[in-house]
Amino acid sequence: MKVLGINGSHRAGKGTAALLQAALDGAAEQGTALGVPVSGELVELSRLDIGFCIGCNRCLAQTSCALADDMNDLYEKLRDADVVLLASPDYFGTVSARMKNFMDRTRPFHMVENVLTGKVGGALSTAGLNNCGGEGTLALLDSWFATQGMLAVHPRTQGAPLAGGVVATGFAGLSEEGQPQWRSVKADKIGFALARQLGREATCLAARLA
Template identity: 45%
Template sequence: MKILAINGSHRKGKNTAVLLGLVLEEAAAGGAQTELVELVDWRIEYCLSCHRCLREPRCSIQDDDMQVLAEKMQGADAVIIGSPVYFGNVTGRLKVFMDRTRWLHMRKNLLEGKLGAALTHAGLRNGGQELTQMILERFLLSHGFRIVEPREPGRPIYNSAILGTLFEGLDGERFRWRKGVLEDALTVAMCRALGRNLLRAGGRDL
């Protein structure tokens, strides 16, 4: 089983990458082949809205890195997308990537039937994670992915989505922050649960 994680953060190796890494680590422990893509390392041009993909499943832009990324998605059994929340939405870099997958969808859903999952992270609790998660899941559903959630049988503390936060609490009116996502025990547990669920959904016995 091949699992591809795509990090939409503008900060390589930081909190969103750590969360995706936890999912991949758990899946790899169960035998999956995993890869993390940091979009900051790739050159992706804006969609031109030229509508070529309405006539054939092909993008008119061929001189950037998007074709390689599309091939990685097509070659994977499962794709996980992660985004931090900068202003109530996916990052600008990730949105450009999402727009450029249009040719994989318009004539035929070339990613139909693959497993998909999403996770988000923000500084504050209720900092836009919920809306961003909905946008990512809607994107995956539009491509025909089957959404996998982190909930596991017999573990009711887990939510239906991974919505990480650095906010820990208040000392009077002063914010108290976690130093990193690994201090968010529930989010860490949910990432690992998602890794196991991807294996289950992919037919792996745990």
């Protein structure tokens, strides 16, 4: 089983990448438990040369893009993947420009043929504050999965629900003066627990569909 993680952060290898890696680790752990070999890959969009969609509409008649850049390799990775995990930091209540550009460039996959239909997807986000932006980011990522005809997984740990989705935040509480205090998003134990659960549940669903 191939699990592809795509990081839309402008800062490779930082908090969003760590959260996405936790989901990939969860997927590998679940694959071991099920006896299903899992191959995980984390792609950093910030390290790729992906141009903007130019609105040429060539993709109205074909499942490929007229532009020649690193997106061509990513198209093949998306085709081969059983599970696609998208992660983006919250930028003004939605995904980063880099992630939105990636989403725009996947237009060829749902115009003349639904290339990704039936694959499993999962969304992750990092944000500064709790309940303040991450939800919009997850909503747009979920909308992309729906547009592509994919099956989106939403993690649920045992016991009482911990959160509405995978969002790791840098908010560490308020000072005595009522000012926000900050931490690394990597210190958000709930966010990372949900990321691992997302990976596990995505693997379970993909194994059932295989």
